Amino acid sequence: MLTSPGTTGFWVPVALSSDLPAGTVVPARIPAGPIALWRSQSGRPSASADRCPHRGMSLSHGFVRGEALSCIYHGWSYGPAGNCLRIPAHPGLTPPEAIRTVTYPVTEAEGVLWVAAGEPAAAPPTLAGRVPLRSLTVFGDIAAIEAAAGAKASAEGLMEAGGITVLLSSVRDGETLVHVLVDANAGPADRIAAARAAEGLRRKAEDFQKKGAER
Ligand code: FES
Structure with missing residues (x-):
């Protein structure tokens, strides 16, 4: 966990x-x-x-x-x-x-740069043996990504969705950076599967965002 x-x-x-x-x-x-x-x-x-x-x-x-x-x-x-x-x-x-x-305040741990919102009482969350695989830009808000994933991100943006773990970071309204994490020991097939799952999440989230805007 x-x-x-x-x-x-x-x-x-x-x-x-x-x-x-x-x-x-x-x-x-x-x-x-x-x-x-x-x-x-x-x-x-x-x-x-x-x-x-x-x-x-x-x-x-x-x-x-x-x-x-x-x-x-x-x-x-x-x-x-x-x-x-x-x-x-x-x-x-x-x-x-x-x-x-x-x-x-900025801190860097396990390949991720974290900036403090308020006064965190402790260090950033540990990634539990996971490492960043890649980041992708989603043209949608965190709420659209949560809706697409059927999951809720923690305050720090951590979310488990459809077999992958992501870190979400809002860039501006309607645009979110999704950092995909994989197990440090994951082989090429698992890494490719995680990247594909993240692409699927991106497409779905952008659909949600678009539908929300059309309403
Ligand atoms: S130096 Fe930044 S606006 Fe003038």
Whole structure:
């Protein structure tokens, strides 16, 4: 069985470790809203609200240089703690402490990147010997995926459905990332079967989403 501790908050599975190489940034989402998930050149993952404090540009459109995330618009850069490190238009200025992005705790375990929603009382759920196989994008909400699977995901997005285990992570309204997990010892046939089952789930969920929108 998968375990899911945590009482005052929970961990959101925002991406697979393999989908965030060093020096990259991707958009993700937690209940508090959209986030920019980035990994510094030295490999440290960080998460900040996806909004530049300067003029509101999405930081997930930015770029990573060294140990900082820079905004694509005017190049203000931010450290993992959210403080502004540099304002290119004023190279001699030490940015005031008050200029900072909201950041969220990130932890990485068993090939999955988790971002805290609230204040989790414990570590992310263990995957019980399972490993990430692949991720796929479903154009549907978590509710549509649950309806397609006839199952309910835990607060952390863990769901057992039709013989496969998935981790669900909302990207934005109407779009969900589905991380497919398989037993670490699964052979090629089981891996192919899990990938096919996940594709079937995706199609069904997108049908549910479409029908819901037509109602
Ligand atoms: S909006 Fe980000 S630096 Fe200006």
